[in-house]
Amino acid sequence: MADRVLCQELATTGNHYRRPKTGVASANVVYANGGGSWRAAPRQAQRQPRQTVQQYANTPATGTAGRHVGRAPTAIVEEQPRESTGAEVMGLPATPRTTKQARNKSEEAINDLLTRIPDVGKLFDVHSRIGNGTFSTVLLGTLRRESHLPDSLRRKFAIKHHIPTSHPDRIMKELQCMTKMGGVENVVGIHCCLRCDASAAFVMPYMAHDRFHDFYTRMDVPEIRLYMRNLLVALRHVHKFDVIHRDVKPSNFLYNRRRREFLLVDFGLAHHVNLPAVRSSGAATSFAAANNNNNSKRPRERETMEAVQQSAPADAGLGGAVKRMRLHEESSKMPLKPVNDIAPSELQQQLVDGSNPVQPQQVQQQQQQQPQLAQMDQTPSTPSGSKYNTNRNASTAVANNGKCFCFANPSVCLNCLMKKEVHASRAGTPGYRPPEVLMKYPDQTTAVDVWAAGVIFLSIMSSVYPFFKAPNDFIALAEIVTIFGDQAIRKTALALDRMITLSQRSRPLNLRKLCLRFRHRSVFSDAKLLKSHESVDGKCEVCRNCDQYFFNCLCEDSEYLTESLDAYEFFPPSAYDLLQRLLEINPHNRITAEEALKHPFFTAAEEAEQTEQDQLANGTPRKMRRQRYQNHKTVAASPEQLKQQVALDLQQAAFNKL
Ligand SMILES: Nc1ncnc2c1ncn2[C@@H]1O[C@H](COP(=O)(O)OP(=O)(O)OP(=O)(O)O)[C@@H](O)[C@H]1O
Numbered sequence: 264m265a266d267r268v269l270c271q272e273l274a275t276t277g278n279h280y281r282r283p284k285t286g287v288a289s290a291n292v293v294y295a296n297g298g299g300s301w302r303a304a305p306r307q308a309q310r311q312p313r314q315t316v317q318q319y320a321n322t323p324a325t326g327t328a329g330r331h332v333g334r335a336p337t338a339i340v341e342e343q344p345r346e347s348t349g350a351e352v353m354g355l356p357a358t359p360r361t362t363k364q365a366r367n368k369s370e371e372a373i374n375d376l377l378t379r380i381p382d383v384g385k386l387f388d389v390h391s392r393i394g395n396g397t398f399s400t401v402l403l404g405t406l407r408r409e410s411h412l413p414d415s416l417r418r419k420f421a422i423k424h425h426i427p428t429s430h431p432d433r434i435m436k437e438l439q440c441m442t443k444m445g446g447v448e449n450v451v452g453i454h455c456c457l458r459c460d461a462s463a464a465f466v467m468p469y470m471a472h473d474r475f476h477d478f479y480t481r482m483d484v485p486e487i488r489l490y491m492r493n494l495l496v497a498l499r500h501v502h503k504f505d506v507i508h509r510d511v512k513p514s515n516f517l518y519n520r521r522r523r524e525f526l527l528v529d530f531g532l533a534h535h536v537n538l539p540a541v542r543s544s545g546a547a548t549s550f551a552a553a554n555n556n557n558n559s560k561r562p563r564e565r566e567t568m569e570a571v572q573q574s575a576p577a578d579a580g581l582g583g584a585v586k587r588m589r590l591h592e593e594s595s596k597m598p599l600k601p602v603n604d605i606a607p608s609e610l611q612q613q614l615v616d617g618s619n620p621v622q623p624q625q626v627q628q629q630q631q632q633q634p635q636l637a638q639m640d641q642t643p644s645t646p647s648g649s650k651y652n653t654n655r656n657a658s659t660a661v662a663n664n665g666k667c668f669c670f671a672n673p674s675v676c677l678n679c680l681m682k683k684e685v686h687a688s689r690a691g692t693p694g695y696r697p698p699e700v701l702m703k704y705p706d707q708t709t710a711v712d713v714w715a716a717g718v719i720f721l722s723i724m725s726s727v728y729p730f731f732k733a734p735n736d737f738i739a740l741a742e743i744v745t746i747f748g749d750q751a752i753r754k755t756a757l758a759l760d761r762m763i764t765l766s767q768r769s770r771p772l773n774l775r776k777l778c779l780r781f782r783h784r785s786v787f788s789d790a791k792l793l794k795s796h797e798s799v800d801g802k803c804e805v806c807r808n809c810d811q812y813f814f815n816c817l818c819e820d821s822e823y824l825t826e827s828l829d830a831y832e833f834f835p836p837s838a839y840d841l842l843q844r845l846l847e848i849n850p851h852n853r854i855t856a857e858e859a860l861k862h863p864f865f866t867a868a869e870e871a872e873q874t875e876q877d878q879l880a881n882g883t884p885r886k887m888r889r890q891r892y893q894n895h896k897t898v899a900a901s902p903e904q905l906k907q908q909v910a911l912d913l914q915q916a917a918f919n920k921l
Pocket of ligand 1: 393394395396397398399400401421423451467468469470471472510514515517528529530531
């Protein structure tokens, strides 16, 4: 029998759903400049084989090395874009996209939900699977007690069925976020939560939405503005609670183009802004242990346990599990013996069996040693004057005030072994992690989400999705360095107390050039254009910094005469400025969601809109013309009225000028 932990009455008088229609009316559209990644994205192509037929042509990008251009998709033939409504099972005709395989998966998911949580079946008719994530399957449901109503009057719900291996704390935290913050400002709310043994399901309001893939290249500036504004509104709301969403990405920000509705979903990785209290190797140990329980289908990091430990305010309501973890953490928090006291044989023994004898006075010594160690991190120079100390002798290390001896050694030096482990969350989806996360900065803030919003904006502006696609955090950082230059990263690393070693220098690229160059890739990668710039011997110079042909150079301070981009301009200058601020490398200088909403990209448009509305209220130009014509006629009728009309016209002109 199901054990219901929280079930509010589903009597919310929400809007009755309407029969869904497709968002955009255009069938079989061929995009010459359709989306795609910098690199070939076989995963992306594989993920949606049933929905999109993609024709990739292996068009060599400009530049010899093609560091980040690689294989550019030249054409995407798509079926009519549609909202993922699950409408088929609600009496609507099945679309050709619904394959047998998809139906099977949908049925599997429904059966799984109904078997694991039988109460769901008593309350809901579950129709189809509408989303599939790392931690859950989301299904479409309608109330059984409304089954007698016509389709158009039955309310729809998104039932998020958590995978049974999801940690209870993670589920609890997600639930807390939704109950505390949800239901307003584009943030998803929750109706109820059902649990049976190890399985839990959230019942949320359902929102039919379009796939990002279908609209990100099609939006005009006002729509992009609307999209970004709504995303920032949701983030501003979440950030007011000092909560970092940590998984801001297009698939978690639902958008219904037709109804202009938005919804930020998935608070599975959300946590409070770091309190620097819990950063110990013990925490890392228990986190690792928790991590082992979770098997990920997709490369999204699972740091729930760590997040729980770092978010003290959230802990209050989390119950025994967290307390248990804290105990575990305390017991493993014991500091290591100071290096002076460790005989080499003893140390070896410790490393082998993991034993860690601790005495009270050693704790004190350890605490005294911490500032020294922190300092050491910042001073890589050695007595010999070389940048790195390659001395292998541990006793010399001690004599050298605990400097690092790891470089060029096959093992971690004693001094580093003694250091407290830096424990920084890296939860989130690859491609949306900001530099501070990639550099393992422990005191992360809501700026993490703002960076992710910037990446989404960059995808929209450049028509490249996903924009960053690195297999690991190092390459992800290298991608950021490629665009923003090494100086910005070095400075930020210094500001964040992190040390970063880069093998080469790189100058920053210009975001406007980057966006327009990618947006119009077919134009700038055209063979004819290349031919027109080739020298007589058929060669064309390539910029060493950005790896692009000189006429397409993307560098901020380019030394080349490049092709003019003005004819291809699509955005106002304020858009690039906002993009730059959202993607500020230093999290301390990054714009907040609240500030971003006051950026001229939004406010200037609002002012223009206001003026337009005022004009409408006072008469549109067309109306005015008609009025003038009528006036003219009247004037002809009476010379007396002529004066009046002229005065009126002058008044109107003066008013318009204002
Ligand atoms: N309220 C909702 N209405 C409509 N669809 C929804 C709703 N909530 C979630 N979905 C769909 O389900 C998908 C997965 O949901 P969610 O992100 O919450 O799960 P997840 O397991 O955490 O996924 P991921 O690992 O991709 O973040 C979403 O991308 C969306 O398409």
